[in-house]
Amino acid sequence: MGQVYKIAVLPGDGIGREVIPEATRLIREAILPTSDLTLEIHEFECGGEYFLRTGLEWSKEAENFTKTKADAILLGGIGARGPDGTTVRRSDGNLAGYSVVIGLRQELELYANVRPVKLYEGVPTPLAEKGPKDIDMVIIRENTEGLYYPARGRVKETDREFAYDLRLITAKGSERVARYAFELARNRMGAPVDKVKRVTCVDKSNLLAGCQLFRESFDKIGGEYTDIAKDYAYVDAWTLLVLRKPEHYDVIVAPNAFGDIISDLGGALQGGLGVAPSSNIGNTHAVFEPVHGSAPDIAGTSKANPIASLLSTAMMFEWIGKKHNDETPIKIARQLRGSIEEVLREGKIRTPDLCVGKWSRVKPSTTKQVTDAIIQKMAR
Ligand code: ATP
Numbered sequence: 170m171g172q173v174y175k176i177a178v179l180p181g182d183g184i185g186r187e188v189i190p191e192a193t194r195l196i197r198e199a200i201l202p203t204s205d206l207t208l209e210i211h212e213f214e215c216g217g218e219y220f221l222r223t224g225l226e227w228s229k230e231a232e233n234f235t236k237t238k239a240d241a242i243l244l245g246g247i248g249a250r251g252p253d254g255t256t257v258r259r260s261d262g263n264l265a266g267y268s269v270v271i272g273l274r275q276e277l278e279l280y281a282n283v284r285p286v287k288l289y290e291g292v293p294t295p296l297a298e299k300g301p302k303d304i305d306m307v308i309i310r311e312n313t314e315g316l317y318y319p320a321r322g323r324v325k326e327t328d329r330e331f332a333y334d335l336r337l338i339t340a341k342g343s344e345r346v347a348r349y350a351f352e353l354a355r356n357r358m359g360a361p362v363d364k365v366k367r368v369t370c371v372d373k374s375n376l377l378a379g380c381q382l383f384r385e386s387f388d389k390i391g392g393e394y395t396d397i398a399k400d401y402a403y404v405d406a407w408t409l410l411v412l413r414k415p416e417h418y419d420v421i422v423a424p425n426a427f428g429d430i431i432s433d434l435g436g437a438l439q440g441g442l443g444v445a446p447s448s449n450i451g452n453t454h455a456v457f458e459p460v461h462g463s464a465p466d467i468a469g470t471s472k473a474n475p476i477a478s479l480l481s482t483a484m485m486f487e488w489i490g491k492k493h494n495d496e497t498p499i500k501i502a503r504q505l506r507g508s509i510e511e512v513l514r515e516g517k518i519r520t521p522d523l524c525v526g527k528w529s530r531v532k533p534s535t536t537k538q539v540t541d542a543i544i545q546k547m548a549r
Pocket of ligand 1: 188522
């Protein structure tokens with residue numbers, strides 16, 4: 170028997186409790202019975218709904234297992250609304266579930282937030298003249314420092330009031346995420362337009378000191394990767410450039426907050442949050458999660474698209490396989506992605522978010538029906 174992989178599964182709140190169970194169902198029904206993979210699923214409650222019931226964001230057992238025993242972590246959306254309709258918060262004002270999402274990133278040093286922006290056939294994009302052959306890039310967002318690092322405050326004095334968010338950027342943090350981006354580019358096929366392996370540094374280095382260090386670190390590490398083209402854009406200009414010519418981009422690396430914002434733009438180009446997967450990668454640990462949150466507006470309606478979570482699950486298998494030099498999970502990742510691609514291409518089974526444009530006449534399917542279609546493809 171090969172290695173036993175232990176997966177911590179944290180569905181979280183809202184639609185996280187609908188789409189993450191679909192991922193574990195697919196693992197149980199379509200992967201475990203047909204492969205020699207040995208895998209344990211350890212599921213724990215966490216987030217705002219759990220906090221409302223228990224006063225805790227997650228149990229000690231969940232935290233301990235996730236941080237010290239799990240080989241990989243699969244996470245859903247965090248964020249619940251209380252009985253008064255407002256977001257459930259801790260006494261310090263942070264979202265209930267903050268220590269799960271941000272705590273894991275900080276404590277496990279998950280420094281690279283990886284967000285593939287790939288337009289699959291059968292998925293609508295808002296760019297009228299662009300198609301799947303034009304949109305295939307990966308945005309890497311620095312994930313542990315910058316504007317989102319929890320160093321902020323608010324001061325109220327008799328005659329003035331102000332707030333501040335410290336934006337600390339280090340050479341170490343910038344260099345390691347740049348290296349991740351160059352390594353990733355080395356293993357990809359290059360940009361759609363010219364097949365050139367290219368990493369674009371997206372920053373605001375004409376103005377901000379942190380971005381100047383970020384770009385210097387990018388250049389320093391880039392010097393070791395002579396086979397990969399280096400490319401630069403200021404973040405404001407990039408939003409326009411990517412709409413005009415998405416096919417130019419292969420791998421993009423950006424500081425934390427800028428990376429967060431541009432990857433939502435990427436999410437729109439690839440057909441919306443329902444199909445946008447992500448991972449948070451460190452040297453030893455990794456968390457896989459859909460880009461979307463808990464989407465309370467559609468929770469409980471069976472409208473949530475499970476594909477973002479299933480693509481995140483495929484990323485998880487690929488990462489496990491590469492880390493442990495095990496071909497089986499890599500093959501599973503390929504099969505899962507292929508099955509999702511087929512269902513999307515056929516265009517018949519899809520949740521309402523994808524029933525737009527050319528597909529507006531398709532009768533919307535439920536979350537479960539989409540997973541069932543993918544499971545059927547896996548079985549073949
Ligand atoms: P949170 O505060 O947890 O981030 P949110 O509602 O502010 O929740 P998202 O969860 O990212 O933000 O959702 C934004 C919108 O995108 C939702 O209103 C929802 O309609 C849509 N959406 C998000 N995820 C999906 C999905 N998997 N399938 C279909 N629609 C989705």
